[in-house]
Amino acid sequence: MSILTPDRVRIHPGSATQEEALQEAAALLVGAGAVTPAYLDAMRQREQTVSTFMGNGLAIPHGTNEAKDEILSSALCVIRYDGGVDWAGDPVTFVIGIAGRGDEHLEILSQIAILFSEEDDVARLAAAGSEEDLFAMLAEVNG
Numbered sequence: 031m032s033i034l035t036p037d038r039v040r041i042h043p044g045s046a047t048q049e050e051a052l053q054e055a056a057a058l059l060v061g062a063g064a065v066t067p068a069y070l071d072a073m074r075q076r077e078q079t080v081s082t083f084m085g086n087g088l089a090i091p092h093g094t095n096e097a098k099d100e101i102l103s104s105a106l107c108v109i110r111y112d113g114g115v116d117w118a119g120d121p122v123t124f125v126i127g128i129a130g131r132g133d134e135h136l137e138i139l140s141q142i143a144i145l146f147s148e149e150d151d152v153a154r155l156a157a158a159g160s161e162e163d164l165f166a167m168l169a170e171v172n173g
Contacts, residue, residue, distance in 0.1 A: 055127030
């Protein structure tokens with residue numbers, strides 16, 4: 031099963047607040063049938079404990095360990111905000127919402143980390159002209 035599908039890749043020309051970005055990521059995961067609506071609160075709780083900012087303009091919001099019951103299946107969503115997001119003081123362009131069943135989130139996180147480890151690759155992702163192009167670049171996370 032694909033954890034990332036084209037309908038869960040979004041590009042916004044403007045900016046968003048961290049809360050708006052969390053809401054959109056959660057809504058995409060709920061829409062995918064991957065999580066219950068309660069997952070949004072778990073994502074907020076995670077941010078209060080530790081920021082999910084990863085560097086290189088990337089944030090990977092996900093729920094707390096206590097929210098495992100809210101995860102129905104593994105899924106990703108990728109949202110690019112060309113105007114940026116102030117992520118608790120850090121500049122973010124990419125918000126990648128993650129829901130991982132069991133230990134699957136660790137494998138997903140490692141693949142995302144590899145994709146965003148090189149500044150050249152991040153620049154390529156940031157320059158993708160359409161959601162389809164961006165999805166094509168990210169499709170390797172599906173294994």
